[in-house]
Amino acid sequence: GAVVSQHPSWVICKSGTSVKIECRSLDFQATTMFWYRQFPKKSLMLMATSNEGSKATYEQGVEKDKFLINHASLTLSTLTVTSAHPEDSSFYICSAREGPTDGYTFGSGTRLTVV
Amino acid sequence: GDSVTQMEGPVTLSEEAFLTINCTYTATGYPSLFWYVQYPGEGLQLLLKATKADDKGSNKGFEATYRKETTSFHLEKGSVQVSDSAVYFCASSGYSTLTFGKGTMLLVSP
Numbered sequence: 001g002a003v004v005s006q007h008p009s010w011v012i013c014k015s016g017t018s019v020k021i022e023c024r025s026l027d028f029q030a031t032t033m034f035w036y037r038q039f040p041k042k043s044l045m046l047m048a049t050s051n052e053g054s055k056a057t058y059e060q061g062v063e064k065d066k067f068l069i070n071h072a073s074l075t076l077s078t079l080t081v082t083s084a085h086p087e088d089s090s091f092y093i094c095s096a097r098e099g100p101t102d103g104y105t106f107g108s109g110t111r112l113t114v115v
Numbered sequence: 116g117d118s119v120t121q122m123e124g125p126v127t128l129s130e131e132a133f134l135t136i137n138c139t140y141t142a143t144g145y146p147s148l149f150w151y152v153q154y155p156g157e158g159l160q161l162l163l164k165a166t167k168a169d170d171k172g173s174n175k176g177f178e179a180t181y182r183k184e185t186t187s188f189h190l191e192k193g194s195v196q197v198s199d200s201a202v203y204f205c206a207s208s209g210y211s212t213l214t215f216g217k218g219t220m221l222l223v224s225p
Contacts, residue, residue: 044204095159106161
C-alpha cells in the first residue's frame with residue numbers, strides 16, 4: 001500500500017532557530033500534500049495544502065512566513081518552522097494523496113519541542 | 116462548511132466488551148467517510164472507509180456503515196482488546212481535503 005515517510009520523528013531546537021520537516025511519498029506520486037498540527041489531546045488542524053510546483057494554500061490564521069512549505073517534486077514536501085518559539089512546540093503530521101479521488105496516507109508525525 | 120462530530124471520550128471498556136463510537140457529519144454533496152486510528156506518539160492510520168451510502172467499511176473486527184439518512188458513520192467492534200487502546204478519528208472527505216472530528220480516546224483494560 002501507499003507509504004508516506006516523515007522525518008525526523010522528533011526534534012528539539014532552541015528558540016530562534018529554524019527546523020525543517022520532510023514528508024516523502026515512497027511508492028506513489030503525491031500531487032497534493034497536506035500539513036497538519038496536532039495539539040495535545042486535540043484533533044488535527046489543517047495548516048496548509050500544497051500542490052506540486054505551486055505555492056501552498058494556507059488555512060486562515062496560519063502564518064505563511066513562519067511555516068514555509070515547499071512541494072518541489074511529486075514525492076517530497078517540506079515544512080520549515082522559521083524562528084521557532086516554544087509556542088510552536090507541537091506534533092506535526094503530513095499526509096499525501098496521488099489524485100483527488102485517491103485516499104489519504106499519513107506520515108508518522110514529528111514531535112517538535114522548542115526550548 | 117463540512118463538519119464532523121464524534122462522541123467525546125475517553126471511552127473506557129473492559130476487554131471483550133462491545134464498542135460503539137458515534138460519528139455524524141454535515142457535508143455538501145456525497146463525501147467519502149473514514150475512520151483513522153492514532154496510537155500514542157504516532158501518525159494516523161486508516162482503519163476503514165466507505166465511499167457511498169450503505170457501504171460498510173470493515174477492518175480488524177471494526178465496522179462502520181455509511182448512513183446517508185442519518186448522516187452517520189458509527190464505529191463498532193464486537194469484542195475489544197487491550198491493543199485497541201488508541202484515539203479514533205472520524206473524517207469526511209470532500210473534493211479537496213479531509214475534515215476530522217475531535218477524536219475519541221478508547222481505553223481498554225484487561
